[in-house]
Amino acid sequence: xxxxxxxxxxxxxxxxxxxxxxxxxxxxxxxxxxxxxxxxxxxxxxxxxxxxxxxxxxxxxxxxxxxxxxxxxxxxxxxxxxxxxxxxxxxxxxxxxxxxxxxxxxxxxxxxxxxxxxxxxxxxxxxxxxxxxxxxxxxxxxxxxxxxxxxxxxxxxxxxxxxxxxxxxxxxxxxxxxxxxxxxxxxxxxxxxxxxxxxxxxxxxxxxxxxxxxxxxxxxxxxxxxxxxxxxxxxxxxxxxxxxxxxxxxxxxxxxxxxxxxxxxxxxxxxxxxxxxxxxxxxxxxxxxxxxxxxxxxxxxxxxxxxxxxxxxxxxxxxxxxxxxxxxx
Amino acid sequence: xxxxxxxxxxxxxxxxxxxxxxxxxxxxxxxxxxxxxxxxxxxxxxxxxxxxxxxxxxxxxxxxxxxxxxxxxxxxxxxxxxxxxxxxxxxxxxxxxxxxxxxxxxxxxxxxxxxxxxxxxxxxxxxxxxxxxxxxxxxxxxxxxxxxxxxxxxxxxxxxxxxxxxxxxxxxxxxxxxxxxxxxxxxxxxxxxxxxxxxxxxxxxxxxxxxxxxxxxxxxxxxxxxxxxxxxxxxxxxxxxxxxxxxxxxxxxxxxxxxxxxxxxxxxxxxxxxxxxxxxxxxxxxxxxxxxxxxxxxxxxxxxxx
Numbered sequence: 001x002x003x004x005x006x007x008x009x010x011x012x013x014x015x016x017x018x019x020x021x022x023x024x025x026x027x028x029x030x031x032x033x034x035x036x037x038x039x040x041x042x043x044x045x046x047x048x049x050x051x052x053x054x055x056x057x058x059x060x061x062x063x064x065x066x067x068x069x070x071x072x073x074x075x076x077x078x079x080x081x082x083x084x085x086x087x088x089x090x091x092x093x094x095x096x097x098x099x100x101x102x103x104x105x106x107x108x109x110x111x112x113x114x115x116x117x118x119x120x121x122x123x124x125x126x127x128x129x130x131x132x133x134x135x136x137x138x139x140x141x142x143x144x145x146x147x148x149x150x151x152x153x154x155x156x157x158x159x160x161x162x163x164x165x166x167x168x169x170x171x172x173x174x175x176x177x178x179x180x181x182x183x184x185x186x187x188x189x190x191x192x193x194x195x196x197x198x199x200x201x202x203x204x205x206x207x208x209x210x211x212x213x214x215x216x217x218x219x220x221x222x223x224x225x226x227x228x229x230x231x232x233x234x235x236x237x238x239x240x241x242x243x244x245x246x247x248x249x250x251x252x253x254x255x256x257x258x259x260x261x262x263x264x265x266x267x268x269x270x271x272x273x274x275x276x277x278x279x280x281x282x283x284x285x286x287x288x289x290x291x292x293x294x295x296x297x298x299x300x301x302x303x304x305x306x307x308x309x310x311x312x313x314x315x316x317x318x319x320x321x322x323x324x325x326x327x328x329x
Numbered sequence: 330x331x332x333x334x335x336x337x338x339x340x341x342x343x344x345x346x347x348x349x350x351x352x353x354x355x356x357x358x359x360x361x362x363x364x365x366x367x368x369x370x371x372x373x374x375x376x377x378x379x380x381x382x383x384x385x386x387x388x389x390x391x392x393x394x395x396x397x398x399x400x401x402x403x404x405x406x407x408x409x410x411x412x413x414x415x416x417x418x419x420x421x422x423x424x425x426x427x428x429x430x431x432x433x434x435x436x437x438x439x440x441x442x443x444x445x446x447x448x449x450x451x452x453x454x455x456x457x458x459x460x461x462x463x464x465x466x467x468x469x470x471x472x473x474x475x476x477x478x479x480x481x482x483x484x485x486x487x488x489x490x491x492x493x494x495x496x497x498x499x500x501x502x503x504x505x506x507x508x509x510x511x512x513x514x515x516x517x518x519x520x521x522x523x524x525x526x527x528x529x530x531x532x533x534x535x536x537x538x539x540x541x542x543x544x545x546x547x548x549x550x551x552x553x554x555x556x557x558x559x560x561x562x563x564x565x566x567x568x569x570x571x572x573x574x575x576x577x578x579x580x581x582x583x584x585x586x587x588x589x590x591x592x593x594x595x596x597x598x599x600x601x602x603x604x605x606x607x608x609x610x611x612x613x614x615x616x617x618x619x620x621x622x623x624x625x626x627x628x629x630x631x632x633x634x635x
Contacts, residue, residue, distance in 0.1 A: 059534050084542065091540030103531040108553045108628060114535075117549070121540045154629040170539065 006178050006210040007033035007056065007094075012069035014048075014055045021282045025051040025064065027234030030308075033178060038204055038211040040225035040242070042218065042257070046278050048234040049214045050099075053180045057096050058086045074177055092122045095171035099183035101163035105155040111163075112151030115139075115170045122174055138169045143199060161192035165199070172203060179204075181213045185220060197224050218261055222246065227314075230254045233279050233289035236308075240315040250317035252294045288320065296321055336621065340614050347610045348400065348603075352393050355599045365597050366409050400607065406600030408593070415604035418589060423608075425496040426585035429577065430570050432498075432505035437512035438563055442556070444513070445520025449555075450547065452525060460517060467514025472573050476507035476580040493582040504581040508573050512566045519562050524555040557628055564620025571609050 014026035025048045033039045041049050054060050056071055056078065071078040073094055078086060090096075095118075098104040106114060115138070116131040132151060139147035142165045155163055164184060171179055181200065185193035201224045204211050215221060221228055221242065228245045230238040230253065238251040249255050256274035276293040279285055285292050291301040298320070306320045363379050380386050384395065399406065405415035441464075448460040483503055484492040494500035527533070528551055536550045537543075571587075578587035586605055593601035625631040 054534075057538050059537055061529075087537070087540045087542050089540075090538055096534075096538040098531055098535060100531055104535045106532040106536070106550050106554070107630060108557075109550070117536075117541070118539045121545075156630050167535070170535075 004035050005032040006035045006074055007031070007212065008070075008072040009052070009056070010070040010072075012052065012055060012071065013067040014051050014060055014064060015067050016064040018063055018282075023064075023281045024234055024284065025281055026055060027284070028069070029231070029234070029236055031229055031236065033210050033212050034227070035177075035210055036204070036208050037226040038201065038213060038224050040221045040228040041212060041214045041231060042216060042221055042228060043231035044216060044257075044278050046281070047231045048281075049216075049231055050182050052231070053096065053182050053212065053214055056094065056180060057090055058083070059096075088122070091118050091171075091176070092174045093176055094178040094180065095174070095176045096180040096182065097164070097167040097171050097184050099186050101160050101167055101187060102155075104167055105163055107155055109154075110152050111155055111158065111166045112153075115166065115173060118170050118173050134173070135169070138173045139166075142166075142169045142172065142203075143195070144169070160188050161196065164188060164192075164196055168196070168199065168203070172207075172209075175207060175209075177210060179209055179211045181211060183215055184213065186215070186217070193220075194223075200224065218258060230257070233284060234281060235289065235318065237290065237318045238316065239308075240312070240317075244312055244315045248312055248315065250311045250315065250322050251290075251319050252296050252321075253290050256293075288318075333618075333622065336618055340611075340618075343614060344607070344610065345397065347607060348397055349393070351603050351606050352396060355603060356389065358597075362409060362597065362599055396603075405604035405607070408601040409598045410592070410596045411598075411601070415600050418601065419586060419604055419608050422585045422589050425494075425501075425583055426574055426578070426587060428496070428498065429501050429504055429508060429574055429583055429585060430567070432501055433508035433570055433573075433577075434512070434563070434567070436505055436509035437516055437566070440509070441513040441516025442520050442559070444517040445559075446524060446547070446552070448517065448521040449524035449528070450543075457521075461521070464514035464517040467510050468518070469514075470510070472507055472511060472576045473580055475510050476504070476577060479503050479507050480580070494584075496584055500581075501583065504577045504583055507580070508570060508577045511573065512563075512570065515566070516559060516563060519559050520555065523558050524551055527551045527555040530554070553627065557624065560624055560627065561620060564617050564623075567613060567616035567620075571613060 009029055009031040012026050012029045013024065016023040016025055027048070029048070029052055031041070031052070041052065043049050051060060051064070055066050056073070058078070058081075060066065066079055069079065073089065076089075078089070105111060112132065112135050115135045119131055119134060120126075136147045136151060139150060144150050144162060144165050150158070150162070150166075155166075158166065179200070184200070185196050188196060197220060200211060200213070203209060213220070213225065225242045227241050228239070229236050230245075230251065232253050238245070238254050240248075240250070245254065246258065249258060253274070256272075259272040260274060262271055274293055279289055279292070285302075287303050288294070288297070288301045288306050291297040294301065300320050304320070306318050306322075308316045308318050309322050311317050311322050363376055363383070363385065367376065367379065384392055396406070403416055405419070407413065408415055408418060411418060444460040444464060448457040451457045480492055480503065483490045490503050491500045494504055524547075528547075533546060533550060536546045541549070574585060575587035575590055577583065578585045579591050582588070586608065589601060590605040590609075592598070593605060
């Protein structure tokens with residue numbers, strides 16, 4: 001391997017074996033996170049973004065499991081690792097922050113202790129005072145005001161933004177190589193969102209940490225991502241450097257996503273949407289999973305699953321019409 | 330602190346209500362205390378004198394008021410049959426009941442919580458089914474059945490423990506198990522379902538993402554949250570423990586409040602019965618208060634609201 005990627009996911013299949021059928025939540029995903037870069041994973045709710053992330057952390061719950069594929073973290077294969085070995089990596093090499101800062105912290109434990117725990121798990125017990133010093137230092141770093149007092153606060157005593165900062169502190173305290181952020185700002189209001197994004201970007205720049213950020217918000221993508229993956233119904237449908245994604249959008253689904261961002265300059269009466277809903281993952285459409293919502297779908301799209309094709313430099317797209325589109329554009 | 334005082338103040342109307350209810354109830358059930366006391370062959374004169382001496386000739390409301398005033402002075406009247414002050418009788422019997430209830434509760438909580446945890450972590454596997462089978466038996470078998478069963482096996486067959494109790498700790502083991510068995514069943518079920526619920530919570534993912542192993546996640550993160558509803562239920566069970574104690578004490582002849590209560594019912598010993606009911610009520614209310622306080626110790630969210 002030895003490539004410049006901290007995370008390499010190849011042909012990942014994660015499925016849920018429910019009583020009423022198998023749900024192919026992640027259906028052959030290939031994804032790379034380059035070292036020191038911020039990579040985005042976008043898509044609508046239920047497209048398998050979070051399950052992809054949870055697969056990396058070994059957090060997929062029963063009745064779900066990774067069926068096949070490979071996940072390499074800095075060259076080390078994670079699938080098939082024993083729980084004990086995987087937990088050793090989690091928090092230390094790779095850590096994760098979650099969507100809901102309200103429910104992601106344990107309500108009955110002081111936040112300082114919860115952050116200190118991340119230290120203790122990996123480093124063994126050191127003196128309480130030392131741990132506290134270190135937690136307070138990381139609290140300062142992530143911009144938590146009055147870190148001494150916050151150390152003994154309970155989660156319900158903090159605002160959503162502060163809780164997310166605590167989550168980031170917890171994730172950062174062991175200096176992981178990779179941070180997975182699952183919709184880290186979705187539950188926050190916009191000003192706080194901007195602060196948190198800036199914080200993540202700075203931390204990434206300072207520590208040489210790589211970030212995989214999962215979001216459905218194209219604004220977040222434009223703000224901080226270097227490279228973007230667009231996911232639809234368990235598959236990656238487009239991968240591009242961030243500017244290329246916005247300027248030379250290749251996949252009709254991505255176009256739909258971009259078009260549905262409300263614009264101040266646009267017609268205020270009309271908000272563009274993608275017709276239809278995300279397909280039921282139990283009964284995926286044949287061929288291209290997007291064909292029943294795609295304005296350009298042809299008979300071939302119903303029949304065949306399209307391959308990833310390169311449509312520009314570092315720009316890939318899973319669409320039968322992709323080549324033709326860029327040639328025309 | 331203010332909240333605690335408020336809670337204690339709110340006990341007073343409950344107590345007066347209970348006094349009123351037992352007072353009325355015991356006066357509408359058939360059977361005249363005077364004739365019970367005297368038997369059949371006494372002159373009318375003796376009966377009248379005794380009626381007057383016991384204040385039974387006064388109007389009901391006057392009887393009630395003097396009773397309530399007596400209670401607040403610690404005077405619960407004199408037992409008709411045992412001819413001794415009710416307060417003294419209760420205070421003599423109480424340590425035995427307290428020991429029995431505490432041992433029963435300890436058994437119920439320790440066994441119930443452990444069984445619940447094991448069942449939850451082995452969800453839908455053999456240990457889960459076994460423990461839940463036992464707990465179903467615990468919940469559904471009445472106390473007098475399990476008491477007789479325990480007596481048969483451990484006293485009669487194995488001769489390990491005494492058949493009846495004199496109030497000593499060893500002699501209270503069987504009664505305590507019989508008494509706690511029921512609650513252990515419901516505590517186990519509650520712990521199991523609550524722990525399974527909590528394991529679905531987001532912060533469990535956070536803890537695992539931090540690198541904690543399953544055991545540590547359960548012990549450090551899940552259990553404290555999972556036990557919050559169990560604590561409330563355990564407190565509510567104190568009241569069923571008290572009524573269970575009545576039966577258990579009779580079966581094992583434990584000299585406690587429960588046996589006083591049964592005796593007083595058999596003998597229509599009104600002052601004693603009123604006294605035991607009132608005393609038990611106070612215990613249950615205090616139990617609930619203790620649970621609320623404990624709850625606020627465990628759950629910081631409640632602490633702040635107080």
